[in-house]
Amino acid sequence: MQFEVWAPQAGRVTLHCEGATRALERDPERAGWWRTEAEATDGTRYGYALDEGPVLPDPRSRRQPDGPDGLSAVVEHERYAWRSRWTGRPLPGAVLYELHVGTYTPEGTLDAAAARLEHLVELGVSHVELMPLCPFPGRHGWGYEGVSLWAVHEPYGGPEALKRFVDRAHELGLGVVLDVVHNHLGPSGNYLPAFGPYFTDTHHTPWGSAVNLDAPGSDEVRAYLLGSALSWLRDYRIDGLRLDAVHALADTRACHFLEELSTAVDALSADLGRPLFLIAESDLNDPRLITPRAEGGLGLHAQWNDDFHHALHTALTGESQGYYADFARAPLASLAKTLTGGYFHDGTWSSFRGRSHGRPLDRTRTAGHRLLGYSQTHDQIGNRAQGDRLAASLSPGLAACAAALVLTAPFTPMLFMGEEWAAGTPWQFFTDHTDPELAEAVRRGRRREFAEHGWAEEDVPDPQDPATRDRSCLDWSELDREPHARVLAWYRRLLALRHEQPDLTDPDLADTKIAHDEGRRWLAFRRGDVRVAVNLAKSTAAIPLGPREARVLAAWEPVEAPGTDGVLHVPGESCVVLLQA
CATH class of the missing domain: 2.60.40.10 (Immunoglobulins)
Structure with a gap:
């Protein structure tokens, strides 16, 4: 060969x-x-x-059997005999489920995760979004310090295990999305600089020198990243890619790397005859990211919408530190703005950044499915000092309200694993660095970061302690116990409604109509004939919906349909979904 x-x-x-x-x-x-x-x-x-x-090792290594520092191994992709006859599942109308292979099960492997996929089918999601799988030092970690961008982390099972996972998902009707990291590589086991100018000092990122997208030699670096992305979609039959922190991709060329990537992915989709898509993580609030190339945009198909998360989080918890500050001044008004306009910061002042930020979306031309909405993600949980989930501080009723808002909003919903049953396990920051100096630096840096916010050192979990990872594994025995079983039934009902009510997957952002009362802490919105009412206060809320006849589709607590006065009485910390004639 x-x-x-x-x-x-x-x-x-x-x-x-x-x-x-x-x-x-x-x-x-x-x-x-x-x-x-x-x-x-x-x-x-x-x-x-x-x-x-x-x-x-080969920069384009398809397998690292002994980890990032070992020799590469040849992978003949055509040897795998695919079982599923998969024609794809598009992004519009989808519901994503973010999953970390290393903590989804105690075993922490792709095969063990595949054995739990029927749970997701019963739940009602459409796609599994796998956190990064590229090799990294040690056994356990989040995956965002991976190297060998064409290979699969061996402790997860390597290339064959990923194919088995995708095959099983497709057999069950689930699409698979993979989180990929192009903006940096891990500090350990990264041998790319020895081979060529993969990095440049022309730009700097939070991780050091930037990936070389526009300096001399960048043609081959871009081809390297493009080839890796297309390999996941072609050789492993992945359905879409989540692109980590694209705002850190420094590129001054006339054709931005993301435009080149979206062009290549659309061409591969046409060639394969199945839908493929790209979802960006970006904090720029720049509509050009998800605007079609024919209209002057970069042509990505969707992006995470942190503004919706921040507004929802402040409304639920009352937290106001850091980037939550602007949202916390009027949390329900902030939530209403994101539900109807996508971005909260659309050219407005950002006190966290000390400047104005973002620009408006054109609601009449931007489909709602191009924004992902969520109440929890690996970042928003794991970057808290103790990795505590919303369920650790919210009542089951407020957790139900969060689910209702995410799963009926005009966005593509995304859940974080375990959220659907209000998992009692945290999801903490953990590493398994084999370099003692790097391990100690990460440990000290983590504790120093939170000491600045008043946390005692002993209260911040040690990322290198194996117990930190073990605490973060889902406890599947919780599903049959209360209040978890009730929360799970609620998520299943809401997801079933998305299939039953076409209005809930209508991509028209401009058609969402909303009302709220900041003082009484209720919010209601309309999507076609579907009405959603959420009461975040402890006392019952009287919410005027109008005189049209309504039928209750789902309610966290027992609720009577509005009478002739059109007023809906929602118990405290509860929510209801109705259909109005």
């Missing part, structure tokens, strides 16, 4: 393959590339030595 590697600064490149060595020759047609032929099959171990340096 052919081995090739981009190493533009090397004077000599040697292939080390199963104990034998072979010199690579320069590719006369591609500057900086080296190539050779050698006998190899699936599983063959190999690596490259540059000049007089050590043997390093």
Whole structure:
């Protein structure tokens, strides 16, 4: 088979393959590339030595059996016999479920997670969004410090296990989305700088030198990232990618990397004959991100909407620290603004940033499904000092209100694993760095960060302690106990309503009509003929819905339909979904 590697600064490149060595020759047609032929099959171990340096893993390694520091292994993707006859599942009308393989089950493997997929089918979601799977040092971690962007973390089961997971999901009718990180690589096990200018000091990010998207050599770096993205979609039959922190992709070229990526993904979708999509994480509140390329945008298909989360979180909890401050001044008004306009900061002043921020969405041209709405994510839970979920501080009634707002809003809903039964387990920040100095730096940095906010050192879990990961694993025995069973039944009912009521998947943002009372803490909105009323106060709220006849579709507490006066009486910390004629 052919081995090739981009190493533009090397004077000599040697292939080390199963104990034998072979010199690579320069590719006369591609500057900086080296190539050779050698006998190899699936599983063959190999690596490259540059000049007089050590043997390093392949930057495009498809497998790292011994972790990021070990030799690469050949993967013959065509050897896998796919069982499912999958034609895809598009983003419009979807409900996503964010899942971390290492804590979804105590085993922490893809095969163990696949065995729990029927739970998601019964729940009523449409897609599983897997947190990053690329190899990282150690066994357990969030995955955002991965390296080898074409490979699968071996402790999760490696490439074959991912294919089995996707195959099983597709057999059950579930799409699979993968979280990928292009804005940085982990500090340990990252050998890309030895091969070429994968990073540049032209720009800097919170993680150091930026990935090289616009400096000399960036054509090949962009091709590297594009190839990795397309490989997940093609070779593993993934249905969509979640792109981590795209605001940290520094690119001054006329054609932004994200536009190039969206063009390539749309072309692959047409070639494969099934829908593929890209979802960005971005804090820019810039509509161009999700505007079609034909209209001058970057052409991504959706983005996470943190503004909706922040407004909802402040309304539920009353928290006002940090970036919550602007939302907490009038939380229900903030929530109403995001429900009808998508962004809260749409050119308004952001006290957290000390400047104005964002620009308005065109509600008449931007479909609601292009924004993901959620009450919890791995970030919003795990970046709290103790990784506490909403259920740790909210009553079951308020948790039910959060679910109602997420699952009936005009966005693509997303749940975080365990949320659907108000899991009592936290989800904490954990690492398993094998470098002692890096491990200690992460431990101290985490505790220093929260000490600035008044946390005692002993109250901040040690990321390197295996117990921190273990505490973060879901406890599946909770499903049959109260109040978890009741919360789970509520989520299932709300998700069933999304299938039963077309108005709940209508993408028209401009059609959402809303009313609220900040003092009495109630909010109600209309989507077509569906009415949603939420009472966050402890006392019963009288909410005027108008004289039209209404029928209760779902209620957290028993509720009578409005009488002739059109007033709906909602018990404290409760919610109701109605259908009005």
